[in-house]
Amino acid sequence: MSPRQWVRDLAMGARFAVTGGREGWVRMTLTAVGVGLGVALLLLCTALPNVFAARDKVEDARFDNTFQYSEQAPPKADDTVLIAATDTTWHDDDIRGRLVEPEGGRAPLPPGVDSFPGKGEMVVSPALEALLASDGAELLRERLPYRITGTIGESGLIGSHELAYYAGASGLKPTDFSPVHRLTGYGDPDATAEKTDPVLLLMVLVVFVVLLTPVAVFIAAAVRFGGERRDRRLAALRLVGSDSHMTRRIAAGEALAGALLGLVVGTAFFLLGRQTLGSAEVLGVSVWPSYLDPSPALAALVAVAVPVAAVLVTLLALRGVVVEPLGVVRAAKQRRRRLWWRLLPPPAGLAMLYPLIGKGREHGDFNQYLVIGGVLLLLIGITALLPWVVEAVVVRLGKGPLSWQLAVRRLQLSSGTAARMVNGIAVAVAGAIALQMLFTGVQSQYTEATGQDPGRVQMQVDFSDRKPLSGVERAFTGTKGVKAxxxxxxxxxxxxxxxxxxxxSMTVGDCAALRELATLPSCEDGDVFVTRTRSGYTSVGNAAEIAVVKPGRRLWIDPSYSDVTERGLEVPWTVPADVRVVDARKDSLGDVNSVLVTPAALPAGAAPAVYANGVYLRLDPSVPDAREYVRNVVARTDPLADAYSWSATEEDAQYASLRTGLFVGSAFVLALIGASLLVSQLEQLRERRKLLSALVAFGTRRRTLSLSVLWQTALPVGLGLVLATTVGITLGSVLLKMTRTPVAVDWASVLTMTGVGAAVVGVVTLLSLPPLLRMMRPEGLRTE
Incomplete structure (x- = not known):
């Protein structure tokens, strides 16, 4: 067969699709919408590499810790700027803050900023400006008492909803280990790419495969919309002289026209979504529309792969259909589907993954081709097995209410159509279960205990410079929401x-504070204690300090050192005779010193050498904004202080980002699943419009027909979810073995994922009921 003949037949099919009247346009529109939804999500995925690259580029460009804790810090000059981090939090949203003080006329501007704000002024991100102007942000406006003089441009923000500001300052002083440091420019020229954890790379690969496979399944199903009516048209073509091969190529041409229109519709959906995402925030993540520019190579691959897939899927589907001049053999009793070849993909996928079992993170990266191929074959195996499972089950069903019998008979006649509708949801659920098992299994490897007890202390404040202890205590006394x-x-x-x-070092505090560090038999102001072990440890002894801090020995507070330019106060101190050795608490507040001193035990001249190390706060849970009141006090006391909430555990940032990306991607895939299922359901109802109208005309109750439609959806969905659960648990177990993680099934998560899939189908079924009721009118029997 010459290529010219192929082109002519495909063009003829495309012409039939375009000039087929109202019926043809409706069919092609449904196909285009179904394909377009998938294309839009594929284009979004092709843009993800650019999103990550663009966000990293902005982060690198505005990096301002280049010389912190380094001997490379430049001297003051006309081209230097002082900068200090003043990050804060508003409820659950992080706010990136910086104080800036230019030291000359050529001081470098932060990315996205046109001019330096003066003292008492700030430039803000558009999202922060809107937040400050909103109702209920009084406490935040009190915390940021600067006048807004401008906005930060796109080049200085990682997303349209990022909260950030640069405020003008004066009198900043860079010192060793100070949050204030001097820059001649932004960015980190010495930055090198970190080696990514092999397990994280594996998770990235699996996430992409799991999210994209349902999209491909839906596109393959969408190009087959209107299959039964198309077959009747093909019979007419056979009647006028076309052979079976030409007929199939013409049918492929019709599918090609719908796929090409779907590319256009999908591009329109993508551009609309691109603009919408630029002004929206999903699970705390926002981007700029310019970030969502697809990779040219990947976009070209989508543009070629979708039409080619439409042609191949149509040709493959028609291999089992004999189109004759007087009808389609599909209307007769169908031959049972073969099982043997449908059983091959899952074992083949497991065979590809088997060499990677036990590899873990110690033996380098996982082979990406084996991972992608193995996961893909397991998921595709669902689409091969589900039609056989549905057919094998419904052929044995029969007795029951009239609605049940109508549904079963319909499924027995067209089980393949029902299975195609459910394939996508089954693949998505299987992938979600596997990923949930993988993320839950390795979570402990990316989560470490902080040693903090949020039930005991809710917030901690670390100050940036030396502050007197008495002043710090007064600052927090009486603060709303603070219990202690x-x-x-x-x-x-x-x-x-x-x-x-x-x-x-020694720790100074009143008796109540010192009891949070050690077990004290008794305590009065003027007492001194030395712990037997280092605070927080039971196996590390403290004999050296016990030997130094002896009763009656003369020591010096704040001694001087030859290698430090600043001289100490050198205050003499005689250790009290009643110094006692006590036991440190295993749950002491932080890593504190072993010598514990009450204020009255120190000489008067030592007061300037004693400075607040931190404040630990217990909050009143009945005050909703207790943390915001604390942060406002901190901002007034020390704008450069670090106020943060206690948490029992801390997650790895890359792991948390990947999990957030999975949630965002899953939200889009679920939206695609729902929309595509709705389009498919409407297409099925449209094909059966006359049949439904005839049944109503003969007296069938609308309730019976509605229940029959519900059963037609529920049966394949139930079978698909059972199959998806089996494959998902199998895949999840293999992935856990690959990462050397004990296999454990979180049945609550499995049931949740299955329930979400069933809920999506239920919502789609409910949305299809109003069109169903309209189609059941007797007027639907009219024809021309």
């Missing part, structure tokens, strides 16, 4: 005035 505040201070001591041989 434990303030601790630190100082240095040594056994010599200068360059002591033995030196360490």
């Amino acid at each position: 505040a434990v303030a601790l201070a630190i100082s240095q001591y040594g056994d010599a005035r200068r360059d002591p041989k033995n030196s360490n």
Whole structure:
């Protein structure tokens, strides 16, 4: 067969699709919408690499910690700027804040900022400006008492909804280990790409395969819309002289026309969604529309793959249909589907994944081709097995109410159509179960205990510079929402005035504060304690400090050191005679020092050398904005202080980002599943419009027909979810074995994923009821 003949037949089929009247246009429109939804999501996925690259580029461009804690910090000059981080949180939203002070006329501007704000002024992101202007943001406006003089441009923000600001300051002083540092430019020229964890790379691959496979399944199903009516048209073509091969090519041409129109519709959907996403936030993630530019190579692949797939799927579907001049053999009793070849994909997928079992993260990256191929074959195996399972089950069903019998008979006549509708949801559920098992299984590897007890302390404040202990206590006394505040201070001591041989830090606090660190038999202001072990440890002894801090020994507070330019106060201190050795608490607040001193035990001259180390706060849960009141006090006391909430665990940032990306992607795939199922359901109802109208005309109750439609959906969905659960658990178990993680099935999550899939189908069925009721009118029997 010459290529010219192929082109002529495909063009003829496309012409039939376009010039087929109202019926042809409705059919092609449904196909285009179904394909278009899939194409839009595929284009979105092709844009993801650019999204990640663009966000990383902005992060790198505005990086402002280049010389912090480094000897490379430049001297003050006309082209330097002082900058300090003042990040904060508003409820659950992080706000990126910076104080900036240019030191000359050529000081570098932060990306996205046109001019430096003056003292008492700030430039903000559009989202933060809107938030500050909203009702209920009084506490945030109090915390950021700057006048807004401009907005940060797109080049300085990682997303349209990022909350960020740059505020003008004066008198900033960069010191060692200070949050204030001097820059000559932004960005990190020495930054190198971190080696990504092999398990995380595996999870990325699986996420992409799991999210994209349902899209491909839906596209394949969409190009087969209107299959029964198309077959009757093909019979007419056989009657006028076309052979079977030409007929199939003409049918493929019709599918090709719908797929090409679907590319156009999908591009329109994508452009509309691109603009919408640029002004929206999904699960705390936002982007700029310019980030969503598809990769040219991947976009071209989609543009070629979708039409080619439409042609191949149509030709493959017609291999089992004999189109004769007087009808379609499909109307007769169908031959049972063969099972043997449908059983091949899952074992083949497992065979590809088998060499990777036990690899873990110690043996390099997982082979991406084996991972993609293995996962894909397992998921595609569902689409091969489900039609056989549906056919094998419905052929044995029969007795029951009239609605049940109507549904079963319809499924017995066209089980393949019902299975195609459910294939996508089954694949999505299987992939979701596998991913849930994988993420749950490895979660402990990316989550570490912080040692913090949120039931005991809810917030901690670390100050940026030396502040007197008494001033810190007064700042938090009476703050709304604060039930108790434990303030601790630190100082240095040594056994010599200068360059002591033995030196360490001491913790200063009142008796209530020190009891949070050690078990004290009794305590009065003026007491001194030394712990037997280092605070928070039971196996690390503290004999060295016990030997230094002996009763009556003379020590020096804040001694001087030759290698430090700033001289200490060198205050002499005689250790009290009643110094006691006590046990440190295993749950002491943070990593504190082993020498515990009450304020009255120190000489008066040592007060300037004692500075607040941190404040631990217990909050009143009945005050909703307790944390916001605390952050406002911190902003007034020390704008550069770090106020954060306690958490029992801390997650790896890359793992958390990947999980967030999975949730966002799943939301889009679920939306696609729902929309595509609705289009498919409407197409099925449209094909049966006359049959439904005839049944109503003969007296069949609308309720009976509605229930029959519900059964026609529920039966394949139930079978599909059972198959999806089996495959999902199998795939999840294999992935866990690949990562050397104990296999455990979280049945609550499995049932949740299955329930979500069933809920989507239920919503689609309910949405299809109004069109169904309209189609059941006797007027539907009219024809021309």
